[in-house]
Amino acid sequence: MTLQLDAPRLVKTRPLVTVRNVSKCYGDVVALNDVSASVYPGEVLGIVGESGSGKSTLLRMMNLEETPDRGSYTLDLPDVQGNLFDLDRFARRMLCATKIGIVYQNPHLGLLMKHSSSGNVAERLLVAGERSFATLRQKAKVALEASEFPLERLDAPPIELSGGMQQRVQLAKAIALEPALLLLDEPTTGLDVSVQAMVLDTLKHLQQERAITMVIVSHDLGVIRTMADRVMVMRRGEVVEQGLADQTFQDPQHAYTQQLVHAKL
């Protein structure tokens, strides 16, 4: 029905992220079924789909928190080789700390809620081997500033902060080491609409200034529309459609995507 697209011919850059034929079952439940995805340097890939579609599972795999039953994952970086799912725990931890940043929907997953905000960011730097206290504090401050976190609250623990501010601390932690890849799992879900707009605005700014490659998962099409260059639509562990963001929203091909787009207010 739909035309099969050609392989890239004009753009010679290789994708930064390549996920190939990833499958994962939890008992009888198929979480991911033969999913492949690629993200080019500087590109923002949006993944949409309803709860249970497998979009967050895929993101957690990109953050090496889970290993699939089958499939491979590579990052095209000078000092990173091979299928990342084959790495041992120590190598994974190092790679995640230095090359990949993540912001979760639930800040409890990403932050120590009772430690200071600057301490949370500095922890990430510690993992990467930074030991000087002055440097730690300075770098944490820079990252928090880039995330537009109010610096007078540097020492406040996340538990005392609003939801929007907690997300900024997570973001600062994620970008502190200038990762090649930033993963965002429903980063604005559950926030007030105005706070949501401000967090998205910060992300957009960061993306433009640093050209960070991003993968953003959301069930909110508005968020994806604002952020993504390209969209992948998932359902029941499979990719039902992918394409340029404007094309996917204006001319959705698959019945499920049409339903999703039309359901948007």
Next chain:
Amino acid sequence: MTRVLDIQGLTKGFTMHHLGNRLAAFDNISFSLEAGEFLLLKGTNGAGKSTLLRTIYRSYLPQSGKVLFQSDQGEIDLARAADIDITHLRRTEIGFVTQFLTARPRVSAEALVAEPLRMAGQSAEDALQEARRWLAAFGVKPDLWRAYPTTFSGGEQQKVNLARALILPQKLLLLDEPTASLDATARAALVARLAELKASGTAMIGVFHHPDDVAHLIDRVIDLTPDAPKPEEREDVAV
């Protein structure tokens, strides 16, 4: 002349799964376009003029046919080019001008207009200078240059949009009613810029509700009204 675009048997329809039917937009369209040529699409409402522009730009996926574009790196079929190639071409060789601005929060009017130049490698200062020149040409008051267009009126937003869309000469320019609801100053600036781009070799396909403004630029007209005479037979027809 240099060929820019060669459209062969292009067909677009929309499959609407929830209704279980298919809505035809246009069928088996073929035409070609040379550098510096200005093609006007005409036709009744719903004839598929905007749809054709969006299909060439790949906001819509065609069902069949070819859209052969002569890019700087050789010929490529836009109907089936990889998404990443389309993104690249939209940044470098193919422009789309609508009446609507996609304003971004906390990005000033002048920065928004300068962006295509900066992405093409110009220095920030040169790009800003040029951006201000175009904002002035389209009649945007200097007080507004550093403000955020999110708060502008529809008309002012449209001027910022035009300045941004036309600042960087491109090989192919698609125009979807860019003059609608523009004031006389902005309309004159737009027409002057289009003439300049045409003279420098930009090929253009446009939909204009009132084509009188651009009448002197039009080289050819294609009528998309169903059952209209074939385009080949209408080449000599004036607007």
